[in-house]
Amino acid sequence: MRSKLAWSITTLLTAGCASPMPQTADEFRQMAPGAFMVQVQSFEVKRTVREVGESFRRRAPECLSVTIRTTSSAPGSYQVIETRYKPTVVASADRAELHLQQKHLKGVLAVRKEPEDGHYLFVIDATPAGRGVAKVQIIGPSRGYDVVVKAIKAWADGSSAGCPDMTKIG
Amino acid sequence: MRPTPALGFAALLAACAAGTRYADLPEKNVVVRAEISGAQAVLGVHAVDAQCKLTYEGFVALDQPVVRVGIPADRTSYLVFEFATSSFWGGRRGSISRETLLRTRAGSTYDVRVTYKDDLYDVAIREIPARGGRVRDVEFAPLRACKP
Numbered sequence: 001m002r003s004k005l006a007w008s009i010t011t012l013l014t015a016g017c018a019s020p021m022p023q024t025a026d027e028f029r030q031m032a033p034g035a036f037m038v039q040v041q042s043f044e045v046k047r048t049v050r051e052v053g054e055s056f057r058r059r060a061p062e063c064l065s066v067t068i069r070t071t072s073s074a075p076g077s078y079q080v081i082e083t084r085y086k087p088t089v090v091a092s093a094d095r096a097e098l099h100l101q102q103k104h105l106k107g108v109l110a111v112r113k114e115p116e117d118g119h120y121l122f123v124i125d126a127t128p129a130g131r132g133v134a135k136v137q138i139i140g141p142s143r144g145y146d147v148v149v150k151a152i153k154a155w156a157d158g159s160s161a162g163c164p165d166m167t168k169i170g
Numbered sequence: 171m172r173p174t175p176a177l178g179f180a181a182l183l184a185a186c187a188a189g190t191r192y193a194d195l196p197e198k199n200v201v202v203r204a205e206i207s208g209a210q211a212v213l214g215v216h217a218v219d220a221q222c223k224l225t226y227e228g229f230v231a232l233d234q235p236v237v238r239v240g241i242p243a244d245r246t247s248y249l250v251f252e253f254a255t256s257s258f259w260g261g262r263r264g265s266i267s268r269e270t271l272l273r274t275r276a277g278s279t280y281d282v283r284v285t286y287k288d289d290l291y292d293v294a295i296r297e298i299p300a301r302g303g304r305v306r307d308v309e310f311a312p313l314r315a316c317k318p
Contacts, residue, residue, distance in 0.1 A: 162290030167264025
């Protein structure tokens with residue numbers, strides 16, 4: 001059930017009804033806000049952008065470079081979905097970015113042309129917001145990916161370095 | 171949907187190469203401190219030979235707050251920390267793991283912290299040398315880092 005929900009959300013997010021699929025993080029920033037089932041969250045953390053970027057750089061490759069296989073069964077149905085995630089971190093002294101792409105390898109058809117490493121699922125930006133304070137903006141799905149958002153917030157504010165259990169997506 | 175530990179554990183054992191328990195050594199050089207909530211966790215132990223070939227030696231259930239394990243010293247092992255969850259009503263199962271190569275040195279002990287809480291997991295390993303040497307955090311090394 002949850003996989004189907006994730007599939008539906010992802011499909012809606014990435015296929016869209018009329019607009020083309022974002023091919024870059026920048027296009028995603030422009031197109032995603034306001035789209036159906038997309039959420040933009042902003043918050044401040046008492047850390048410098050450099051520290052936030054360092055957390056992203058340390059945790060994202062370890063935690064988010066994964067391929068996940070999920071199976072769901074219910075009376076009359078059985079579904080296997082294999083999904084690969086690819087994080088990209090771009091960090092400097094005054095800006096930190098984390099992009100997360102998602103590519104379905106099995107179980108879900110891509111209905112529109114997507115970037116080679118999959119469609120953009122999340123784009124997170126951290127920018128300075130005062131002395132020792134960073135503003136973090138998360139653009140991503142409004143449902144089904146709470147565990148990813150939870151981990152990213154924890155990395156950003158330094159409260160946890162834990163990896164999200166990506167099998168809980170959906 | 172609440173995870174069902176019994177089902178998760180069964181699934182995890184099934185995934186652990188026919189559920190072979192690790193034949194422990196009397197000298198416990200690895201101390202695993204586990205804080206697990208909402209999942210079941212096991213440690214899979216593999217021996218790594220000079221050609222980087224793995225031999226599965228079994229699993230250790232991380233079902234106690236502190237689990238002491240004896241792993242042969244002066245050899246490279248491949249440790250797989252695996253977390254399994256399941257939901258009964260959704261018929262959904264999942265497992266996710268954290269792996270590393272570890273070269274255990276004679277005389278050293280290894281303090282391993284394994285956590286799974288609120289759907290976030292983490293594994294950290296510290297090497298504590300014999301005779302009061304400097305404690306160091308062990309960098310995780312993927313299997314591809316092994317060179318024959």
